[in-house]
Amino acid sequence: MLWLEYVTTQRYTRFMSASHLCASQIQIIHRVEVRPKSGCVDVRGSSLLRRVVADSGVAPELIQHAQVYFFDGDLNETDLQFISQQLLADPVTQVAFTCASVVPKLGCTIEVHPLAGVTDPAAESVELAVEKLVGKAVRVRTGERWDFHGTSVAQGESLAIKYLANTVVQAIHVAPYMPTQFPLGGARAVQVKEIPLLNLAHDELEKLSRQAHLFLDLPEMLAIQAHYRALAREPREIELETLAQTWSEHCVHKTLKSRVSYTEKSLASNSPSLLARAEKISGHTLGKSGELVIDNLLKHTVAAATHSLMDTTKPGSIDWCLSVFVDNAGVIAFDDTHALCMKVETHNHPSAIEPYGGAATGIGGCIRDVMGTGLAAKPIACTDVFCVAPPDAIVPKGCLPPARVLRQVVAGVRDYGNRMGIPTVNGGVWFDPRYVGNPLVYCGVVGVLPRELVRGRVRAGDRIIVLGGKTGRDGIHGATFSSAELTDSHADEFGHAVQIGNPVTQKKTLDAILAARDTNNKPLFHAITDCGAGGFSSAIGEMGKDIGALVNLDRAPLKYEGLTPTEVWISEAQERMVLSVPVANVAQLQTLCNDHGVTMCDLGEFATPNQELILLWNGTEMGRLSMSFLDTGLPNPVREAVWDGEWHTRYTPTLHASARKDGAGLLDTLCSLLAHANIGSKAWIIHQYDHEVQGTSVIKPLVGKFGAPGDAAVLQPLTHSTRGVSIANGLATGLAADPYIMTLAAIDECVRNLVCVGSDPTKIAILDNFCWPSCKDPRHMGSLVRASEACLDGALAYRTPFISGKDSLNNQFTTESGETIHIPPTLLISGLAIVENVERAVTMDAKKAGNMLVLVGLTDARMGGSHRSMLGDCAGMDMRLPMVDLQVGPKTARAVAACIASGLVASAHDASEGGALLAAAEMAFGGDLGVEINLHAMACEKNIPIAACAFSETPSRYLLEVAPENISKITVMLADIAHGVIGTFNNSGLFVVGQEQIAVGALRAAWQSAGENW
């Protein structure tokens, strides 16, 4: 009984009890260890050692890694030999033992194992393999063993906490772990549970809401109370949970859709007032005391822009938007036969607690949104934008180290996207210390589908069919959790909201769904949606909202026994899709699922006599809700919004003085900017993503021979056509001091990026993604209003309709000491556009010595929020925020697009972070060409400082490389748009500005330095 002396940590037992798992019968568990053969490199061990040395200097003499597998089942010696030697170990490079090998004499052994109930994809694979190869059903769990030589147990455990384990989902064992049995759920008596609230007072209702993690505010709780008083009965638990999920911020965007009363307390220097909009714009009225009243903010700003642009009574109305705001993703026309859709999601709170699982399930969920668009779209590209704290930020208790967060988030997106076989083609990272408690993880997905399949409709009598993953206790309360504010104890409180995905389950499900869509000449299903936030409750609730649904919760396949009906109903277990399937097609769908190894179940039927949601468990009614109350019962109070420009100056970006190099010259500053975390190379991230899979990539994230930063991705979705789609993002968080100005800049940047690769400027669709601090604070509500109003103005000016959007509010973190860290208001604008012919696409790397460099757009002196200003030493700078001119910006974009379309532009790059000089440097080192720059030749405001010419981040500016013989033609095409020839490329290998010069290679090195040591 050797393993009796093995220790397991408190964390393990704590979580066990927390997740209500109870023991099965005692049974011997077989343990197998797989490690590299002597003489073969231990890659995992040695690279961990490298990282530890790099970080701390002091490290173990040696770190060895081994994979650990546990088997619970009737396996004889022969089976174990086969499994360990032939299935688990590679005979050329690895050895396997069917025991726990000895702990290093002068050192320790640390093991990391997933906690009970946490998805373990490797274990699922091994179970499948053993069943197929040995013909026996076993239960498997996996873990990792690390032998630290020359290290105490205490040191080993702290290394594990720093580098290896997240105790929210994993247990750390300080010796080889030998479980006596696998924790298993046991069947539990199910009873209908009522939650008495008819007679609760206001404070008691609020208390209930918080304690039950409903996160409904008082008016909402009162609406529910009134509803049940009318029904003369107490609500049942499952009904209350359904309301909480459906009415959650995450599911209904109640803040953005609310009626808002907006006033202005103070305007910072150049921030425009919005009060004059009253009575001029639909849905905007003047309140009694002069305030601006907006009835449904989202409807009358973001959505209004789209519907106005699509208004067929207006000349030149846009006819290529096929489905906006109604489906899981927005849909636009690609060509006569195909449509494109795009969705961008955030997964911030889960990523704060468990970055790897949070990011992976973030991209996974967004992929499911696209799979669930129309009658199923095929995902063809992913994008990712992260906002995190710089590695040197101070880390409050309850937050993970920022460097670990970023590495883990990248790994999560990598492992999910790559395994799904979807290229990740565009993204970015923005650093600010205020993201330390709330990292932002934006995941975008683009899909393609046949035009005739853009809309699905549930029919009465259809079966409610679920495809994909089994349901477990993971992800309970994810939707309501996103309404919570994070605190130093959130990891313990919300561990259950975090999950690990299994991408291959989802890939199989996608294959089966596409087969079900295409096998016959028409799909086997009438409608499809994904199980995201709220799980079945929102998916089925949404699909059946007009006709009702009868759901047999007991029929859902479970990961383990013991889930209550409510847990089954609201679990956000990953990789599940809900289909509305006519009875006649169920059998054929089942066959397809069997071929693809996909689990399918029939939960019930759409439509009930009184359009109700009826939830059964083995025939017993667990809950019954009126669909109309669920859909329309949510109260819509007036929200107070105050714009306080002075107060908002707190959101100007903080200094990154550490990046500042000595020397006062323009080129010293240029090198500091190139090395700035926001601007510097992201190659270490990009190379971890498969951006080639599916073989569609035309313009990749890094362009030119030397891997310079491209402006936008271009894909060719269909092999038989050279028509393409471009994908880009715009983010201008540096201007967060006024979200109105920030939003216009983000839209302009997104458009610039798309135009620079050769997109058609009249076929650009955009998406909004708000990540805000809590809007219960009227000042944040005020900045949300300003951003929304800018969405309206920007979209109309650029004629770029919003086709989909999302918001994540409450992004603030309260530390142990009670201090609240708000993130800067952050708005990501994502765009996709049509590229008529990918063979005419343009990249930003300079092509040819002798070609000239044209700067298009008027440069002004405003340096507020610029990266130059983040370097500090700003004496004498004009610190106002640069503002998009809504006449000039769109006009410039169209003119530049025309120049590119004419084929006269050898390379094009947008001047954004860091300014025009930095953009020119990127073009030069991208093409490994020298260039001589004359800043005085640029079109700019009268007598502005030379530093502003170089580093101002004035929007709506482009750099074009043009052959000398074509300059005159370009000048004609640009007509009255300000521009100047600011340089000529050459073969000198030198970057020359006035009297200063530096080797182009040195500029590239400075840019690359930002990507080192990750």
Place this chain on the structure above:
Amino acid sequence: MKSPKALVITAPGINCDLELSQAFAAAGAHPESVLLSRLIRQPTLVDKFTLIGLPGGFSYGDDIAAGRIMAALMRKEIYPALAAAIERGTPIICPCNGFQIAVQAGLLPGPAACSAASSSMNESMSINTRMSCNQQLEEWPRIAAAPMVALATNIGERFHDAWTGVEIPANTRCVWTHGLSFDQDCAMLPCAHGEGRFMTDSNTLETLEKNGQIALRYAAHDNFNGSMNAVAGICDASGLVFGLMPHPERFTRWTQHPWWTRMSTTQRAGDTLGLSMFKRAVESVVGP
């Protein structure tokens, strides 16, 4: 030219079957994707194809090791059908996950039956001598051989996506690569894998080198995964079975090249390296 049928074997987690089919089609073949589960029910399906592809991806999740489960299933269920196909002279390409599967399923480096006989072969070896070598290969063992080479975790630990320069050894007997030559900028292929470090014992490596069974190498400085002798791809003694970590099926159009916008139209004339490989194989079964 009548177009030969190409079998593309898919399974849960395989995700490069589409581009592989498209590459076969672009080279003039008729691709058909078939799930491994169906082949297991009906191994004789293999017989009606004259070309075979094992696509890339993450078969069955690649959670234990890349290709492990798919390889074990193929050894157990359809290895004899594949061995028979090779004896019939069926070219088989195995990019990335396909390569990882092939080396574990006993398809590569394959039996050394004609290695002695052919070790003297030099770069001038023609399709015909390859066929004559193939004749000596009637007896592929019906039990899959134990793995002799491995594709281990990249030396840098992480999954890595990059275009790498590649070189085709002059003495290779590989049907897919023999005699292909491109200038430096065009002799490139995309790689995207976490487990691609080619490893074997020194004797096997020497035999493979001597036999012309090294079908592809990474160019100097591009061996990012740390493979022995910069081996990027190998073939069996008949030259029919070709496994490689790079993805030729992702380079069948010039606009897929990472700096095609820097290339002159003359530089972009003709077939890409990837497409040329597939055309080689198609020609070898239908004649030029």
